[in-house]
Amino acid sequence: MTAMLQAQIELLLRDNMGWSANIIGSKEIGRAVEKRMVERNLTDLQTYLQQLQISTQEIEALIELLIVPETWFFRDWEPFVFLEKYVKSEWLLKLNYRPLRVLSVPCSSGEEPYSIAMSLFNAGLMSNQFQIDAVDISKTSLDRAREAIYGSNSFRVKNLEFQSRYFTQFDNKYHLRDSVKNAVNFMYGNLVAPNFLSDKNPYDVIFCRNVLIYFDDAARVKAMETLNSLLRNEGLLFLGHAEQGQLLTSCFISIQHPFAFAYRKIENNNSELKNQQKVANKNQQLTSSPEAKSWREQKNNSPQKSDSLPKSPKTIEPIIKQENPEIRTIFTRDTVTPNQEKIKSQPSNQTSNYHLEQARKLADLGQLSEAASICENYLKTHSNSVEAYILLGEVYQGKGMEKQAEQCFQKAIYLAPNNYDALLHLTLLAEHRGDTAKAAALRRRIQRLEKS
Structure with missing residues (x-):
C-alpha cells in the first residue's frame, strides 16, 4: 500500500x-x-x-x-564569455533599435541572470538596451534572488574581478549593487506548464541549463518545444554540459566555442540549407576573430581592463553537424570552492604544468586521443597528480569511455577525498547511468563539504 x-x-x-x-x-x-x-x-x-x-x-x-539550488556566479564561465562576444561582434553591429531580450530559466537564486546582466554591461550595453526575465519554480529561491545578498559559496570561479566591481561587502556577505539588481525581472513559473510565458515576446537569448536532465522524456520534449517557440530565429540557446543530446537537431546548430554549449536557432522552412549556411557564416565571424587568444590563457588570467571579462578563445570553425565522434563533454574544470583541496602534482614544475596545459589545449580542439595520450604518459611519472586524473577523466568522458572516466575520478577522490570537481563528475556519471542511490549519496557528500 x-x-x-x-x-x-x-x-x-x-x-x-x-x-x-x-x-x-x-x-x-x-x-x-x-x-x-x-x-x-x-x-x-x-x-x-x-x-x-x-x-x-x-x-x-x-x-x-x-530542489537543490546548486549554482554560482559565472558558472562554467565560457557561456558568458561567448555572450559578451556575441553582443560586441554581432548584436551591436545590427544597430538594433529594440532591447536585447534574454530569458534565464530556471534562474534559481539569481546567480545566473545576474551574471548575464554583468556580461551585458561589460559588453557595452546600457540598462535600457536589454531586458532579462528570470523564472523559477521555487519561491524561496526567487526571494533570495530578489534580495541579492550572497555568501562565498556563490563565488567559485578563479577570476573574481567582477566581485569588487559589482558587489559591496558587509562582513562575510556580498550585496549586489542596484545597477545589476534592477536589471533583472524575476517571476514565478513552471517550464513544463501549459502556456508557459505565452504572453511574452520572443527572446534573442535563452539560458536553460542543468534542468532538462531531471525531466522524463515527455517533459524534455515539451520543454524543448516551449524553448523553441520562445526563441527568435537565429537566437541563441545555452544548455548545460550534460544536455546537448536534448536538442531538436533540425532546429539548432552548434556554435563551436569550447564549453559554451551554445546553439543557434535556424529557420525551419524550404530554404533551410541556405539559412544554415547564413547562420554558419555568422558563427564563424564570432568564433574565429583574429584577436582571439588561447582559451586557457584567458581563463587563468584576470582581464587587463577592469570593465571587461576575458576575450573569447580561438576555436575551430563552426560546422552544421559534429563530424568528430569524440564530442567534448569536459566541464566545470575551472571552478573552485572554498572547501576544494589544493591540487598538487608530483613533482610540480614548469615542465609538468606544460604537459597538462598541452593536453587541455588539444582537448579544447577536439583532439581527444592525443590529449589522453599526454595525460596517460604524464601519470606514469606523476602518479599522485589529482589534476591529471581529473583531466584524463574528462577526456575519457568526451570520448564516450565513461567506465574509464569514472575510474580516473575515483583515483582522484582516493588522493583527495574532498575534491569538489571529482565528486561532481562522479555524481553526474551516476545520474547518467540511472544509479540514483549513488548519485544522491554523492550529492549529500558535496553539500556537507559546502556547509563545512
Missing part, C-alpha cells in the same frame, strides 16, 4: 514538474514527503496524498524540499 501511494506521489510530481523519479530518486522523494507530513502533523500517507491532490500550496512546499 505504501509503495502504491509513493508511486502516486511520484506520478503527481511528474505531471506537475516533469521530474523523473528515476533521476530525483524515490528515497529522496520519500524523505521529503516524511518531512512534510511531520510539519503538517499527519501520520497517514493516504491523507497526505489527498492534500497534495487538492492543495497547490502543498505541492509547492514539497517541491521546495526537493
Whole structure:
C-alpha cells in the first residue's frame, strides 16, 4: 500500500514538474514527503496524498524540499564569455533599435541572470538596451534572488574581478549593487506548464541549463518545444554540459566555442540549407576573430581592463553537424570552492604544468586521443597528480569511455577525498547511468563539504 501511494506521489510530481523519479530518486522523494507530513502533523500517507491532490500550496512546499539550488556566479564561465562576444561582434553591429531580450530559466537564486546582466554591461550595453526575465519554480529561491545578498559559496570561479566591481561587502556577505539588481525581472513559473510565458515576446537569448536532465522524456520534449517557440530565429540557446543530446537537431546548430554549449536557432522552412549556411557564416565571424587568444590563457588570467571579462578563445570553425565522434563533454574544470583541496602534482614544475596545459589545449580542439595520450604518459611519472586524473577523466568522458572516466575520478577522490570537481563528475556519471542511490549519496557528500 505504501509503495502504491509513493508511486502516486511520484506520478503527481511528474505531471506537475516533469521530474523523473528515476533521476530525483524515490528515497529522496520519500524523505521529503516524511518531512512534510511531520510539519503538517499527519501520520497517514493516504491523507497526505489527498492534500497534495487538492492543495497547490502543498505541492509547492514539497517541491521546495526537493530542489537543490546548486549554482554560482559565472558558472562554467565560457557561456558568458561567448555572450559578451556575441553582443560586441554581432548584436551591436545590427544597430538594433529594440532591447536585447534574454530569458534565464530556471534562474534559481539569481546567480545566473545576474551574471548575464554583468556580461551585458561589460559588453557595452546600457540598462535600457536589454531586458532579462528570470523564472523559477521555487519561491524561496526567487526571494533570495530578489534580495541579492550572497555568501562565498556563490563565488567559485578563479577570476573574481567582477566581485569588487559589482558587489559591496558587509562582513562575510556580498550585496549586489542596484545597477545589476534592477536589471533583472524575476517571476514565478513552471517550464513544463501549459502556456508557459505565452504572453511574452520572443527572446534573442535563452539560458536553460542543468534542468532538462531531471525531466522524463515527455517533459524534455515539451520543454524543448516551449524553448523553441520562445526563441527568435537565429537566437541563441545555452544548455548545460550534460544536455546537448536534448536538442531538436533540425532546429539548432552548434556554435563551436569550447564549453559554451551554445546553439543557434535556424529557420525551419524550404530554404533551410541556405539559412544554415547564413547562420554558419555568422558563427564563424564570432568564433574565429583574429584577436582571439588561447582559451586557457584567458581563463587563468584576470582581464587587463577592469570593465571587461576575458576575450573569447580561438576555436575551430563552426560546422552544421559534429563530424568528430569524440564530442567534448569536459566541464566545470575551472571552478573552485572554498572547501576544494589544493591540487598538487608530483613533482610540480614548469615542465609538468606544460604537459597538462598541452593536453587541455588539444582537448579544447577536439583532439581527444592525443590529449589522453599526454595525460596517460604524464601519470606514469606523476602518479599522485589529482589534476591529471581529473583531466584524463574528462577526456575519457568526451570520448564516450565513461567506465574509464569514472575510474580516473575515483583515483582522484582516493588522493583527495574532498575534491569538489571529482565528486561532481562522479555524481553526474551516476545520474547518467540511472544509479540514483549513488548519485544522491554523492550529492549529500558535496553539500556537507559546502556547509563545512
